[in-house]
Amino acid sequence: MTEKIVDYIEQFVKLTDEEKQQVVSCFKEVKIKKRQFIVQPNFTTKHRNYVYKGAFRAYVVADEGQEHTINFAIDDWWITDYNSYIFQQPATMFVVALEDSIILQIDYEAEQELKRQNQKFETFFRIIAERGLAFQQRRIISNLIHTAEERYENYVVKFPQIVQRVPQYALASFLGMTTEFLSRIRNKRVAKKS
Amino acid sequence: MTEKIVDYIEQFVKLTDEEKQQVVSCFKEVKIKKRQFIVQPNFTTKHRNYVYKGAFRAYVVADEGQEHTINFAIDDWWITDYNSYIFQQPATMFVVALEDSIILQIDYEAEQELKRQNQKFETFFRIIAERGLAFQQRRIISNLIHTAEERYENYVVKFPQIVQRVPQYALASFLGMTTEFLSRIRNKRVAKKS
DNA sequence: CGAATTTCCTAAACTACTTCATTTTTAATC
DNA sequence: GATTAAAAATGAAGTAGTTTAGGAAATTCG
Numbered sequence: 001m002t003e004k005i006v007d008y009i010e011q012f013v014k015l016t017d018e019e020k021q022q023v024v025s026c027f028k029e030v031k032i033k034k035r036q037f038i039v040q041p042n043f044t045t046k047h048r049n050y051v052y053k054g055a056f057r058a059y060v061v062a063d064e065g066q067e068h069t070i071n072f073a074i075d076d077w078w079i080t081d082y083n084s085y086i087f088q089q090p091a092t093m094f095v096v097a098l099e100d101s102i103i104l105q106i107d108y109e110a111e112q113e114l115k116r117q118n119q120k121f122e123t124f125f126r127i128i129a130e131r132g133l134a135f136q137q138r139r140i141i142s143n144l145i146h147t148a149e150e151r152y153e154n155y156v157v158k159f160p161q162i163v164q165r166v167p168q169y170a171l172a173s174f175l176g177m178t179t180e181f182l183s184r185i186r187n188k189r190v191a192k193k194s
Numbered sequence: 195m196t197e198k199i200v201d202y203i204e205q206f207v208k209l210t211d212e213e214k215q216q217v218v219s220c221f222k223e224v225k226i227k228k229r230q231f232i233v234q235p236n237f238t239t240k241h242r243n244y245v246y247k248g249a250f251r252a253y254v255v256a257d258e259g260q261e262h263t264i265n266f267a268i269d270d271w272w273i274t275d276y277n278s279y280i281f282q283q284p285a286t287m288f289v290v291a292l293e294d295s296i297i298l299q300i301d302y303e304a305e306q307e308l309k310r311q312n313q314k315f316e317t318f319f320r321i322i323a324e325r326g327l328a329f330q331q332r333r334i335i336s337n338l339i340h341t342a343e344e345r346y347e348n349y350v351v352k353f354p355q356i357v358q359r360v361p362q363y364a365l366a367s368f369l370g371m372t373t374e375f376l377s378r379i380r381n382k383r384v385a386k387k388s
Numbered sequence: 389c390g391a392a393t394t395t396c397c398t399a400a401a402c403t404a405c406t407t408c409a410t411t412t413t414t415a416a417t418c
Numbered sequence: 419g420a421t422t423a424a425a426a427a428t429g430a431a432g433t434a435g436t437t438t439a440g441g442a443a444a445t446t447c448g
Contacts (some may be wrong), residue, residue, distance in 0.1 A: 034446095060335055068338040070331065083328040092335075115320075119313045126309075126320035129327055134277040136330040137264065141254055143337060144262040144370055148435065168396065176338055181435055183397055342405070362426065375405060377427055 001029060005050055005104050008076065012127045013120045023121075026114055027104040032097045039095035045084040047105040051077050054101020055165050058093050059173070069174035072162050078128070098166055148177040149185050195223060199244055199298050202270065206321045207314045217315075220308055221298040226291045233289035239278035241299040245271050248295020249359050252287050253367070263368035266356050272322070292360060342371040343379050 002024040009015065009023060032038060032054065039045050039058070049056075051073045058071040058079055070093060073079035084091035088108060106114075114121040142151060152175055156163050163171060172182035196218040203209065203217060226232060226248065233239050233252070243250075245267045252265040252273055264287060267273035278285035282302060300308075308315040336345060346369055350357050357365065366376040 060339070062339045068335065070335060070338075082324075082331055086324045086328055115317070119316060122313060122316045122320055123309070126316060126323060129320060129323035130276075130280045133323055133327045133330060134280055136327060136334065137276055140330065140334060140337075141262065141264060143334075144264075144367070145254070145256045167394090169394095173338070178436060179396075180398085180437080184435095187397080361424095363424095372406060373426075374407085374428085378405095381427075 001052065001102075002027060002104065004052060004076070008050070009124055013124050015120065019118065019120065022118075023114070026106050026110040028106075030103050030105055032101045032103060034097050034100050036097050037094055038097070038103070039081050039084070039091050039093055041092055041094065042090045044088055045081045045091050046107050048078060048080050048085060048108075048111060049073075049095075050104040050106075051075055051079060052102040052104055054103070055098040055162075056095055056101065057098050057166065057170050058095045059170075060093050067169075067173055069170050072166055072170075072174065074162060074165060082132075098170070143176060148175065148181060151175045151177075152182065152185050195246065195296075196221060196298065198246060198270070202244070203318055207318050209314065213312065213314065216312075217308070220300050220304045222300075224297050224299055226295045226297060228291050228294050230291050231288055232291070232297070233275050233278070233285050233287055235286055235288065236284045238282055239275045239285050240301050242272060242274050242279060242302075242305060243267075243289075244298040244300075245269055245273060246296040246298055248297070249292040249356075250289055250295065251292055251360065251364050252289045253364070254287050261363075261367055263364050266360055266364075266368065268356060268359060276326075292364070337370060342369065342375060345369045345371075346376065346379050 005027060006015065006020050006023065015023070027050070029052070038047075038049060038056070041061075053075055056073045056079050057069055058073075058081065059067045059069045061067055071079060079095055081091040081093040081095065083089070084093070085108065111125070115125060142154065146154065155171075155175060168182055168186075169179040172179040175182070199221060200209065200214050200217065209217070221244070223246070232241075232243060232250070235255075247269055250267045250273050251263055252267075252275065253261045253263045255261055265273060273289055275285040275287040275289065277283070278287070279302065305319070309319060336348065340348065349365075349369060362376055362380075363373040366373040369376070
């Protein structure tokens with residue numbers, strides 16, 4: 001169970017046996033039922049969450065009550081209200097389980113301590129922040145350049161596992177369109193194929 | 195000149211005199227003329243750039259030749275094709291000077307060395323990556339939630355210095371609308387005020 | 389299993405934003 | 419300081435995507 005997170009970290013920094021132990025002891029395994037929240041607005045986000053198994057959705061609710069999906073996370077991804085976690089301020093997002101899931105949580109103070117103790121962990125968290133930044137940048141570019149239909153087509157190619165696992169309304173609001181419009185796109189596609 | 199960058203870094207990590215010297219020696223001052231490019235597609239981005247004085251714009255060119263602004267940077271901000279820099283891969287963006295400017299450049303290898311030598315620098319780069327990530331996240335949310343007009347109004351409030359210094363077409367493409375539409379929003383606003 | 393709730397589909401009317409084409413204003417350059 | 423180029427404004431026509439509303443599938447859960 002916790003081996004998986006060690007493997008994940010070792011993609012970026014090699015660890016000694018003691019270091020592996022040290023990391024593992026910071027993460028706590030938690031089972032989350034479908035529809036359960038792990039982050040809620042106005043509460044400060046205490047954890048960074050690694051999805052061991054399952055699926056989550058982070059979203060905000062706009063003034064008129066419309067939900068907008070910010071992120072998905074499935075097996076082997078991270079999810080939090082990042083803004084809330086790194087600044088230790090009240091969250092603005094919900095993060096909810098889309099399936100029964102298992103996550104590994106590290107809490108804010110433990111993470112700080114880990115980074116203080118050992119440069120390798122500082123490096124690890126620097127690398128994942130940088131990669132996250134580059135990832136977000138690509139998303140911003142994609143949203144600026146492409147039409148709704150193109151965004152969907154690209155996403156299907158890049159993240160087929162996610163498309164299959166999340167409800168349509170969540171995917172539509174992630175891609176910046178209504179669920180009705182996404183439905184139309186999908187059916188147009190099916191019609192074309194046959 | 196180089197004091198400014200030391201002050202900037204010290205917002206996040208305190209430095210000894212030797213460390214200050216060490217950082218300063220890694221940055222090279224470069225004058226850039228208006229319309230000059232510091233990043234171009236297909237070339238690997240060798241530098242992270244701190245804007246000492248001036249204004250820059252990062253943009254991509256879509257298939258049909260339309261330009262989409264990804265970022266602006268004025269005094270005291272950083273700008274690069276981040277994706278190209280951190281992965282040391284060919285750039286997809288242009289970064290161009292909007293005014294005669296002065297930047298401080300650190301090159302990729304020097305930055306790696308700095309981080310290897312001293313944990314403080316690893317921490318510094320981790321923090322700015324995290325903050326950048328949180329910032330991008332807020333932009334994605336804003337784009338999902340707000341109409342074109344709201345995006346403009348919010349941006350004027352948050353970044354008035356930038357609105358005044360960059361051309362309208364660049365701002366429009368940053369906010370995800372056409373320059374014609376932004377022109378209309380602005381003129382509607384002026385009409386209201388009088 | 390069966391009732392209730394959630395998710396998805398369809399279609400027509402509507403609107404926020406784009407496109408195209410022309411004119412005016414501002415800035416760059418010799 | 420005149421000439422040229424670039425940027426902004428304006429109007430009219432078009433379209434991508436939304437809204438609203440009603441019904442059909444699919445899931446959930448007692």
